[in-house]
Amino acid sequence: MTADTRKVRVTVMLKQGVLDPQGEAVRHALGTMGFRGVEGVRQGKLIELDVTSGTTESDVTAMCDKLLANTVIESYRIEM
Amino acid sequence: MTADTRKVRVTVMLKQGVLDPQGEAVRHALGTMGFRGVEGVRQGKLIELDVTSGTTESDVTAMCDKLLANTVIESYRIEM
Numbered sequence: 001m002t003a004d005t006r007k008v009r010v011t012v013m014l015k016q017g018v019l020d021p022q023g024e025a026v027r028h029a030l031g032t033m034g035f036r037g038v039e040g041v042r043q044g045k046l047i048e049l050d051v052t053s054g055t056t057e058s059d060v061t062a063m064c065d066k067l068l069a070n071t072v073i074e075s076y077r078i079e080m
Numbered sequence: 081m082t083a084d085t086r087k088v089r090v091t092v093m094l095k096q097g098v099l100d101p102q103g104e105a106v107r108h109a110l111g112t113m114g115f116r117g118v119e120g121v122r123q124g125k126l127i128e129l130d131v132t133s134g135t136t137e138s139d140v141t142a143m144c145d146k147l148l149a150n151t152v153i154e155s156y157r158i159e160m
Contacts, residue, residue, distance in 0.1 A: 005119050011126050026127065026147070035143055039085050040130035046091050047106065050120035063115055068106070 005050045008060055008080040012069045013044035044074075051080075085130045088140055088160040092149045093124035124154075 014020050020042050027041040047068055049060070060078050069076040094100050100122050107121040127148055129140070140158050149156040 013126065013128070023127075029147055030143055033146060035139065037132035037135045037139070038129055038143075039132065042128045044126040044128070046093065046124040046126045047103075048093070048122045048124070049118055052117035052119065055117045059115065059117070063110055063118075066113060067109055 004053045006053060006080070008049045008051055008055070008078065010047040010049065010060065010064060010068055010076055010078055011044060012047065012064075012074050012076045013042060015073055015075050018073045084133045086133060086160070088129045088131050088135070088158065090127040090129065090140065090144060090148055090156055090158055091124060092127065092144075092154050092156045093122060095153055095155050098153045 014023075023041040023043040026043060027038055030038045030041070045068075049063075051060070057078060057080055060080060064076045064078065065071060094103075103121040103123040106123060107118055110118045110121070125148075129143075131140070137158060137160055140160060144156045144158065145151060
């Protein structure tokens with residue numbers, strides 16, 4: 001990352017109501033390992049982009065809509 | 081999620097210096113799709129846990145060390 005780039009974080013999670021088998025597997029594994037008190041697990045993606053200073057939030061929104069998230073089943077949040 | 085549970089977020093990223101082929105594939109795909117100005121991409125996991133109020137940060141640290149992260153190549157951060 002050079003001086004004229006900055007970090008953008010995109011978090012992508014399955015929408016509420018969409019079954020999350022990966023999260024469910026983690027929840028089950030934690031229970032099997034003896035960790036009590038974990039009632040639910042959802043697993044998503046965290047994507048960190050190093051972008052040049054000319055990149056706008058609407059550029060990142062377009063990246064999310066076209067590639068980073070499947071907006072039928074996933075929601076995303078951009079922090080920049 | 082009931083009244084006596086709370087959300088804990090765990091982010092797991094590959095350590096600096098560990099090759100991230102998934103992130104590299106995303107970076108390449110964005111370039112192919114015409115998005116300029118993306119110089120680097122790292123992809124990690126975001127795990128949201130619904131835990132009961134008795135769960136401490138050290139419990140979550142143990143979950144990370146034993147299951148959620150591979151600490152040889154990944155680092156994690158807990159927000160609770």
